[in-house]
Amino acid sequence: MPFQGLPKQVAEIRGRIDAALHRGGHGQAVRLIAVTKMHGADAVDAAWDAGVRDVGENKVQEALDKQPQVAARAAEMRWHLIGHLQRNKVKQLGHFALLHSMDSARLADAVHEFGMARGTPMDVLVQVNIVGETTKGGYEPSMLQAEADRLTTLGGLRVLGVMTMAPLDADEATLRQVFRGARAAREVLAKAGHPATELSMGMSGDFEVAVEEGATMVRVGTVLFGARA
Numbered sequence: 675m676p677f678q679g680l681p682k683q684v685a686e687i688r689g690r691i692d693a694a695l696h697r698g699g700h701g702q703a704v705r706l707i708a709v710t711k712m713h714g715a716d717a718v719d720a721a722w723d724a725g726v727r728d729v730g731e732n733k734v735q736e737a738l739d740k741q742p743q744v745a746a747r748a749a750e751m752r753w754h755l756i757g758h759l760q761r762n763k764v765k766q767l768g769h770f771a772l773l774h775s776m777d778s779a780r781l782a783d784a785v786h787e788f789g790m791a792r793g794t795p796m797d798v799l800v801q802v803n804i805v806g807e808t809t810k811g812g813y814e815p816s817m818l819q820a821e822a823d824r825l826t827t828l829g830g831l832r833v834l835g836v837m838t839m840a841p842l843d844a845d846e847a848t849l850r851q852v853f854r855g856a857r858a859a860r861e862v863l864a865k866a867g868h869p870a871t872e873l874s875m876g877m878s879g880d881f882e883v884a885v886e887e888g889a890t891m892v893r894v895g896t897v898l899f900g901a902r903a
Contacts, residue, residue: 802838836863836870
């Protein structure tokens, strides 16, 4: 049976999250999102059996392929889309509880249209690119104030907070710069009137620093399921 050690791994990760909260943190609750990308549906089953109710996928189609295979649990599992979303796939957002990667005004407009058409706003996080990495999407901090105001006019989406990613192999100083920048971006959204309380940041290699800096969601895969094929 695959992933037999997952309950132990989940307990260890939760313990490391609690320790990070004790060292720093901002009194927040932290949601563990098990990133099952490039693993089979058995990873979703294993996450469920280990007590995890949130799974993250990078690609729409991969999630849609897995959901029927875990049909008995799919309706109760919270599915998070954490990768880049092409505008022509916005119509598939109904299969997800939260879009983490709303990274442009054009995508925001498309998500708004989707939410208006279905009659229920789509919950989203605004992706921010704190240090201007050219390989990553997202709003630059200097763009955020104007966009925060504009997003208040889009009734088809609900901005719950911010998502960010730190550069690979970043040192601790850079990690903290990125994560503090994301926290500041969330404050810009909140002051504009959005119900922005969430901070999705931190992955397998840096989630403890992210929690110390205020993360309310961490997205971990490798430390739970091992290296991907």
